[in-house]
Amino acid sequence: MRFLKFFLWSCVAVFCGLLLSLSGAFLYLSPNLPSVDSLRSIQLQIPLRVYSSDDKLIAEYGEMRRSPIAFDEIPKDFIAALLAAEDDNFANHYGVEVSSLMRAATQLLKTGQIQTGGSTITMQVAKNYFLTSERSFSRKINEILLALQIERELSKNEILELYVNKIYLGNRAYGIEAAAQVYYGKPIGELTLAQMAMIAGLPKAPSAFNPLANPARSKERRDWILGRMHRLGSIDQPRYEQALAEPVDATYHGASPELDAPYIAEMARAEMVGRYGSAAYTDGFRVYTTASSTRQVAANEALAAGLVEYDRRHGYRGPEAHLKDQDTWREELDKFRNQSGLLPAVVTQTGAEQITVMLRDGAEWPVSWDSMKWARAHLGTNSLGPVPRRPDDVVKVGDVVRVRIEGDTASFSQIPLAQAALVSLDPLDGSIEALTGGFSFAQSNYNRAIQAKRQPGSSFKPFIYAAALDAGYTPATLVNDSPIVFEDSLDRVWRPKNDNNTFLGPIRLREALYKSRNLVSIRLLQTLGIPYTIDYIERFGFRPEDLPPNLSLALGTATLTPMEIATGWTAFANGGYKIEPYLIERIDDRNGETIYRANPARVPAPDDADQGPTEAEVSTFAQQDAPLETSGVPEEAPRYAEQIIDERTAYIMTSMLQDVIKRGTGRRALEMGRADIAGKTGTTNESKDSWFSGYNADVVTTVWAGFDQPQSLGRHEYGGTVALPIWMHYMSDVLEGTPEHAPPEPSGILTLRIDPESGRAAPPGTPNAYFEVFRTEDTPPAMGELEPGTTAPGSPLPQSESAPMDLF
Known part of the structure; x- marks a missing residue:
């Protein structure tokens, strides 16, 4: 009995001890325990997702991949x-x-x-x-x-x-x-x-x-x-x-984007981090951009095809590597990344009419000789080796090459060294509809569309011409296209010349633009004055520090990005209004509630034209770049864009730039079969940069092409041979099936028959007379109306062509 009592009391003591220990632990630990109520409002980490305007996933950012249900x-x-x-x-x-x-x-x-x-x-x-x-x-x-x-x-x-x-x-x-x-x-x-x-x-x-x-x-x-x-x-x-x-059929499915737009994704990511800091990666934001998936696909294809076409004209630079040990071919191929659809492959066999290549997955593909005939050896920018006669002249077994797979066909290719950028904007509100900043984001994440400052060459001339039109010049004004020499105070001499080193004498402004006459642009700038012209051009959104304060500005020596050029060109397409490009249309939170919706300044619709922006609205435009950021708030009232040039000037510029397509340096675009497109080529000294900017009333697109480290694209390469084909490829896809839509003619425009020799109103019977458009206050006089020694309205004032100037 004593032992039994001892055992029972021992059990009670142990039980009480455990109870006291647990109670003590509870009393000690419970004050430090978190509130369970917080679980009801817990915020799980959800990655940032970026979408196109039509809800296609572009990218996902964040360490944790999570989709709560x-x-x-x-x-x-x-x-x-x-x-x-x-x-x-x-x-x-x-x-x-x-x-x-x-x-x-x-x-x-x-x-x-x-x-x-x-x-x-x-x-x-x-x-x-x-x-x-x-x-x-x-x-x-x-x-x-x-x-x-x-x-x-x-x-x-x-x-x-x-x-x-x-x-x-x-x-x-x-x-x-x-x-x-x-x-x-x-x-x-x-x-x-x-x-x-x-x-x-x-x-x-x-x-x-x-x-x-x-x-x-x-x-x-x-x-x-x-x-x-x-x-x-x-x-x-x-x-x-x-x-x-059932077999084990799991395979890795990464966050595969539905739309290949890495440069757009990176721009959206950077903007989100700027807004929300590190929370951008964890708070489950869904970002909807203005980019259209169909237009972005067209931009990707156009840019890649244009660069490959240019690259082939300059020959084959040889294999990226040569692999000797066949047992390690697949392992070695893993070191080479896919780039814009160009897949790394190793040559496994060569024959008389084709080669056989192996991809990283081990699949073997035949590559026809027809797809290789372009591959003359690259000897230099302007020189090529002999025409190859058989596949053995181009490759050998073990060479690492690039192929493009289209359907059941593999074609021979190589990664271009040249780069390009394309920006496409809606001229009515500035939304970015497509953008690509290079041949391949995997090759380089440097976004040339918004980061590369290059000289735009002649694609900048329309801003000089617009300044002249607003100063009283007309498309019929005669300007002398003749040699000119400038000398500064340090006895430095500048002898600018036209591209083909020819001179046409007195020439109408319209003809000078579509023929891209450099000396006419210089004379315009000289007459208008550099301070006036720079002040005028700043209206288009350019920063003054990027505009050289000398006569070379007329030749496009400013340093500007493709985005800045495209933004400036929208004023010609939309009737003279300044818009600001934007990418993020709206942001939804983790619960699908919209917490931000863009409200950009828009070009007034025709029924709003009589309203326009008030002075108060215009003065606050710069302060309204951060639209509504609270959930459930009704739509904001529309904001009107600021008009920066006369709408008639924009209309006349469009007419002149349409002639660049019809009879000037952009004639290749006639293949598109559209009368509503306008544009201008641009080529800098030694063809280091090639440009084409163009538009109709619905879309403005700028294309730049060149090397990251400036060097010549080649002796016979210009804006019309490198940038223009990319622009045409993209715009043809975008405008296919759409009716022609040119900017409408505003009031205050007059059409007159003009004598092409004098630029004055032509009397009946004048040979080769043509119709020209004018602002009503700038119509030229008829033949014989001016007294000797006077000039027509808008004509350049007489100036000494050898007067010393600060030019450099």
């Missing part, structure tokens, strides 16, 4: 698989499973090491949301206490929803929806029973049971879970056997 969206089969794998008594316990904890304690006592934690799903929620992965008794006690609190305050469904959205499942996938996309490329609701069981087996050890890294072990885990589901009655025998027979 509600409990109602979780398939019942997956819940059954998860509970079978992790916590089959989940529906009955109160957050803690005593038997599981005792089993874990027994294993610890037997082995001296922690084998399992004995955690329920509720305890894992507590750990994942509030605690660390540290293995310690204090953390486990905290985990138990939190689990008990969670069970008291949340429903089982809420706990499961928190769990499936938080758990890490390997390969940057957090949550079951992201895992389904990563491993199977489908939503969780579209997976088979076997696939769901595979994902349900990942929480225990995402690396050990990963179906990509260890298919055999992951299948064992999957089959074990299916067996438990069968024993627990979750699935019947036929479904169990069918799921067991």
Whole structure:
């Protein structure tokens, strides 16, 4: 009896001791426990996603790939698989499973090491949301206490929803929806029973049971879970056997963009980081850009095709590498990245009419000799080797080359050294409809469309001509295209010349523009005055520090980006209004609520033209670049763009630039068969930069092409041979099937018959007379109306051509 009493009292003492210890631990730890209420408003890390205007995914940024789903969206089969794998008594316990904890304690006592934690799903929620992965008794006690609190305050469904959205499942996938996309490329609701069981087996050890890294072990885990589901009655025998027979078919599905627009994505990412800092990567923002997927695809294809076409004209520079050991060919090919559809391949065989190449996946493709005939050896920018006669003259076995796969055909190619950029804007509001900053983002993430400052050459001349028109010149004004020599105070001499070193004498302004006569542009700038002209050109959005304050400005020696040129050109297309380019149309938060919607200054519609912007609106334009950023606020009133040049000047400039297409340096664009397009080529000294800017009333597009480190594109390469074909390719795709739409004729325009020799109104019977457009106040006099010694309105004032000037 004494022993029995001693034993009973000992048990009571131990029980009381444990009770006191647990109570003390609870009292000590509970004040430091976080509030379970915070789980209801927890903000899971969700990556930043960038979309096109038509909802095509462009890019995803963020370390954690996650797509939270509600409990109602979780398939019942997956819940059954998860509970079978992790916590089959989940529906009955109160957050803690005593038997599981005792089993874990027994294993610890037997082995001296922690084998399992004995955690329920509720305890894992507590750990994942509030605690660390540290293995310690204090953390486990905290985990138990939190689990008990969670069970008291949340429903089982809420706990499961928190769990499936938080758990890490390997390969940057957090949550079951992201895992389904990563491993199977489908939503969780579209997976088979076997696939769901595979994902349900990942929480225990995402690396050990990963179906990509260890298919055999992951299948064992999957089959074990299916067996438990069968024993627990979750699935019947036929479904169990069918799921067991299903092979492991998981493959990696990265965050594959639906639209290839990496330069646009990077611009959107940078703007989001500027707005929200590091939270941009974790707060689940969905950014919708103004870029159209169809126009972006057209831009990508046009730029790549144009650069490849130019590159082929200058010959084949040889293989990128030569591989000797056939056993390592595929491994070595992994070092070469795909670039704009050009795939790395190794030559495995050469023949009389074709070669055979092997891609990185081991597939072999025949490449026809017809696709290789262009590959004369590149000897220099202006020289090529002999014409090859057979494939052996171009490549040999082991050469690493580039091929383009189109359908079931592989063609021979190489990565161009030259670069290009394309910017396409809506002239009515400045939205960026397509943009590409180089041949391949994988090759270089340098965005030439917004970062490369280059000389625009003659594509800048329209701004000089617009200044002249607003100063009273007309398209019929005669300006002398003759030699001119300037000498400055340091006895430096400048003898500017035209591209072909010829001179046409007195020439009408319209003809001078479409023939791109340099000396006419210089004389215009000289007569207008450099200060006036720079002040005028600044209206188009150019910064004064980028505009050289000397006569070379007339030849396009300013340093400007393609985006700046395209923005300036929109004023010709929209009737003389200044717009600001913008990329982000709207931003949605993680809940799909719009928290930002762009409200750019727009060109007034015809029925708004009588209103226009008030002085107060114009003065506040610069302050309104950050539109509404609060959810649920009604649409803002439209903002009107500032008119910077006379709408009649813009109309006349369009007429003159249409002649560049019809009879000038842009004649190649006549192949498009459209009468509504206007544009201008640009080529700098030694053909280091080639440009083409053009438009109709719906879209303005600028293309630049050249080398990153300025060097000549070639002796016979100009804006019309390099940049213009890219522009044509893009604009043909964009305008296909659309009616012609030129800017409308404004009021205050008069059309007169003009004598081409004098630029004056032509009397009946004048030979070769033509119709010209004028502003009503600038119409020229008729023949014989001027007295000797006077000049027609807008004609340049007489100046000494040898007067010293500060030119350089």
